[in-house]
Amino acid sequence: MTTAVAPSIDLADLAFWRRPPGERHEAFARLRQLEHPVFFEERRIPLLRSGKGFYALVRHADVTEASRNAKVFSSEPAVTSPEPPGWVKHVFGESMVNMDDPRHARLRRIVSRAFSPRMLGDLQGGIERAAARIVDDVVAHGPGDFVSQVAARLPIHVICDMMGIPDEARAKVHEHVDVSTAYTGVRPSLVRSVRMAGQNMLALLALQRLVIRLGRERAEDPRKDLVSALVTANVDGERLSWRELGSFFALLLVAGNETARNTMAHGVKLLTDNPAQRELLLSDFDAHIGGAIEEMVRYVSPIMQFRRTVTQDYDLRGLHLRPGDKVVLFYGAANRDETVFDEPDRFDITRKPNPHVGFGGPGPHFCLGANLARQEIRTMFRELYTRLPGLRAEGEPELLLSNFDNSVRSQRFAF
Numbered sequence: 001m002t003t004a005v006a007p008s009i010d011l012a013d014l015a016f017w018r019r020p021p022g023e024r025h026e027a028f029a030r031l032r033q034l035e036h037p038v039f040f041e042e043r044r045i046p047l048l049r050s051g052k053g054f055y056a057l058v059r060h061a062d063v064t065e066a067s068r069n070a071k072v073f074s075s076e077p078a079v080t081s082p083e084p085p086g087w088v089k090h091v092f093g094e095s096m097v098n099m100d101d102p103r104h105a106r107l108r109r110i111v112s113r114a115f116s117p118r119m120l121g122d123l124q125g126g127i128e129r130a131a132a133r134i135v136d137d138v139v140a141h142g143p144g145d146f147v148s149q150v151a152a153r154l155p156i157h158v159i160c161d162m163m164g165i166p167d168e169a170r171a172k173v174h175e176h177v178d179v180s181t182a183y184t185g186v187r188p189s190l191v192r193s194v195r196m197a198g199q200n201m202l203a204l205l206a207l208q209r210l211v212i213r214l215g216r217e218r219a220e221d222p223r224k225d226l227v228s229a230l231v232t233a234n235v236d237g238e239r240l241s242w243r244e245l246g247s248f249f250a251l252l253l254v255a256g257n258e259t260a261r262n263t264m265a266h267g268v269k270l271l272t273d274n275p276a277q278r279e280l281l282l283s284d285f286d287a288h289i290g291g292a293i294e295e296m297v298r299y300v301s302p303i304m305q306f307r308r309t310v311t312q313d314y315d316l317r318g319l320h321l322r323p324g325d326k327v328v329l330f331y332g333a334a335n336r337d338e339t340v341f342d343e344p345d346r347f348d349i350t351r352k353p354n355p356h357v358g359f360g361g362p363g364p365h366f367c368l369g370a371n372l373a374r375q376e377i378r379t380m381f382r383e384l385y386t387r388l389p390g391l392r393a394e395g396e397p398e399l400l401l402s403n404f405d406n407s408v409r410s411q412r413f414a415f
Ligand code: HEM
Pocket: 075, 079, 096, 097, 098, 108, 159, 251, 252, 255, 256, 257, 259, 260, 263, 297, 301, 302, 303, 306, 331, 357, 358, 359, 360, 361, 364, 365, 366, 367, 368, 369, 370, 372, 373
């Protein structure tokens, strides 16, 4: 149900996410004009979703206010939509993205070691070699699908490198990740939804088991990799439990894989559709790639939404929220807010400032992997456009139906 002001828009209905992106942006623009955030009712599906309904935050100011104010806008019990039922965390353990401080702060403190400038510096050589191999294969194989030949290959490779996953286990990791990312929470039929959710859970459990086994080995015989660092105590005596290690690996694969790959796939299409921007980027790659990546993340908003639960009475732009109310932060809508971005529908790699919320709003959950994502995209695009300057997307991307990931299933390309 929506208010009478925007009766044709229902963000809780799968049909909305089937509409072409341009139409969705028009709908969000209409919602941004309304005086208050609008409430959307959700259907309850037994075993799969709890369905309480939510207020949609679509203005940049509202998304940043909720992100900043994590005491009122809690990430517990979960930030995904539809909200998973309570039993899920008993099976999988909990992920830091679904926690509040102090539990969240403790985990973030431990795992942030993986994302320090020194650790990211150590990864650079591996990222360069992987990007070069991917382009070697593209040259050998010829044009085809940009997602499977390029975008899908790098992020998962980097996460495995980071964790120190041995080569022989990587094929299994790829297989489980493919299954676990095929389910996006929105599926046409209930039966299909339940079947895919089941497969997704088994794949996630297998990934967790794999890394826990590795963690036990590394605890006995530590190496220089992240798993060793996470299972052996740091200076403050902090380390991850086995269950936390499993949940963290699953989170990295879910958070760090699709997002970076979708940014690259949409990015190639954006640079093809905006030849002047492409020319500008190639005229001085180092000067413009930073701005280009931020603009891709703003324009694409690879994660379209995250949810929060209100913990206390609070007034948000005249709307009175009560404990237990849900709000959903629509990053894609905030990133096109005309009061913050001039001509928000224009792709402009020189946009400055560019205070997008594609990596989340300012607050404790701001994307831990933002710098790693930037590093991957920069390295991949440098390799691609240096060796294949004629690289271009062909035709339209095949998008995956999702209310969460702005996901590209395939994108033809040529060079
Ligand atoms: C373009 C690529 C990416 C985008 C757009 C993106 C987006 C986001 C967003 C919007 C959040 C905020 C969650 C919230 O507020 O509840 C987030 C959190 C997170 N991201 Fe990313 N992400 C990207 C790449 C990555 C990569 C490469 C990794 C790691 C390999 C990663 C790891 C994480 C983690 C661990 C969190 C949870 C942080 C916390 O709860 O404290 N992300 N990301």
